[in-house]
């Protein structure tokens with residue numbers, strides 16, 4: 001058995017990246033992902049890699065673009081406002097079919113927002129990580145162990161499908177310490193060669209081009225359609241979700257990351273009260289695990305989405321459920337963390353057949369749970 | 371050519387003729403999108419000639435950001451990366467850090483380098499990033515149809531300074547070589563132009579030096595080429611050079627602004 005070590009989530013992300021063969025890291029300081037960059041700054045030079053503090057997130061993501069074009073496994077990390085700035089580079093990476101791992105340890109927004117944990121960037125991650133017709137794969141860990149495990153998957157899927165991959169964590173997961181069994185380091189020489197890389201043709205092949213510009217409309221459509229076919233394969237093959245007590249569940253909670261941890265406790269409490277509650281925890285947010293939602297539809301009487309936001313993922317749940325059951329929402333935003341008891345109240349309401357959007361504004365007005 | 375041409379005669383011609391001028395190997399046979407008389411065509415060729423002379427095509431990766439030269443990825447035979455507007459120095463940094471033994475160059479316009487990408491430029495320069503930057507200063511945004519650039523001259527009429535660049539409201543042009551020459555990471559900062567055979571030769575020498583300094587690991591090099599945009603200036607190619615000499619060169623004097631080897635008395 002692999003020995004477990006006690007680590008912060010942010011550090012686990014960094015160490016796992018090194019073990020996945022990542023030797024290039026470009027970042028810009030921002031709370032609450034600081035420990036990740038600090039860990040990289042310390043370890044990278046010793047591992048024969050490059051840690052570079054860029055002049056901005058814009059520069060950092062474009063360094064990632066260059067390093068990825070050269071064929072390397074490369075990572076950047078930031079938090080919400082910084083990820084907004086990376087949007088341009090992410091769009092170009094999507095357009096040029098460049099893989100890389102982008103970490104977003106989310107904090108509250110919009111604007112400068114706050115530095116407390118949040119899940120307010122779901123839309124940015126799953127809908128618009130930059131302009132254009134494109135997607136990134138989005139993973140949502142909910143334990144420190146998963147922070148470590150998903151980094152390896154992120155590099156692997158990125159390389160396989162030639163798409164950028166985002167790990168959407170939050171300040172709570174980034175800062176918390178848990179025991180973690182680190183994955184075995186891979187030998188990066190064993191990775192398949194990237195034949196498309198612009199690393200110098202050495203007189204052995206015609207020149208490679210990394211590009212996202214297509215001035216002929218038909219050519220642009222062709223490349224976007226080809227990429228969409230890869231997206232379709234990703235949707236078919238890469239959906240990931242964990243279920244907890246969903247087999248006979250009448251109230252099915254859907255929550256990811258930190259919100260899933262709280263929801264799980266609330267589900268256990270509901271079961272003690274005799275309410276048949278269960279939890280679906282999406283591990284991939286894009287592709288959204290619609291297949292898992294489908295498995296609970298026959299028994300479920302209602303759905304309850306819990307998020308650290310005003311309700312973003314709930315739209316995907318509603319799309320997946322497609323009117324077959326009521327879908328309610330409960331959340332807090334701005335860094336306010338819902339308590340399991342608050343979630344329990346929401347479960348009870350849902351169990352009684354109510355459909356609601358219970359957001360902080362309402363709770364305050366109605367003198368509700370908090 | 372018809373197949374009936376006398377092959378013996380052909381052979382004779384072959385023996386006597388010597389190739390004096392041909393396309394550099396580092397250029398593909400793609401037809402460029404540059405307007406007639408534009409400096410881009412000349413400078414792009416000079417870069418290719420230098421790549422040929424140094425024999426580095428197989429190890430070279432070029433970065434072409436947004437601007438009239440954005441399609442240079444089709445024109446060069448070395449590996450090429452197209453970059454977002456202004457981000458070439460950051461993209462080149464990523465490439466060079468992964469491929470320290472390769473030669474990485476970025477080919478940037480003035481809107482690209484001195485406006486939207488100024489932060490990336492200054493920081494790549496001050497980090498002493500071992501890359502060679504070819505900087506086309508044509509005092510205008512060419513690709514988007516002739517808007518004011520950070521390098522447009524006081525009083526210069528452009529699409530977005532229709533009454534002439536008013537320094538009260540639009541400020542002053544940026545002298546990039548002067549600015550960058552204050553940074554310790556810069557190995558070479560030189561301003562050239564390509565308006566005469568003599569100046570073309572000087573420009574090529576400078577570009578070659580920028581590549582050599584990179585290969586020697588000396589730091590960031592920039593060759594600023596004071597250039598023309600006949601199309602958006604609204605001049606014939608020869609009048610454009612005339613206007614450039616009369617108006618741009620006084621504001622942007624040619625010369626070497628920094629050369630760490632010369633400073634150390636090494637040459």
Ligand SMILES: Cc1ncc(C[n+]2csc(CCOP(=O)(O)OP(=O)(O)O)c2C)c(N)n1
Nearest residue numbers: 436437438455479480481482510511512513
């Ligand atoms: C983010 C972004 N903003 C604006 C543009 C539009 N744009 C394309 S080229 C260009 C200016 C290019 O001018 P310059 O860098 O001077 O190069 P030139 O075309 O003169 O060679 C602009 C503003 C863009 N492509 N991307």
Ligand code: SF4
Nearest residue numbers: 404405408438512599
């Ligand atoms: S628009 Fe100007 S800079 Fe662009 S190719 Fe034409 S002449 Fe050259």
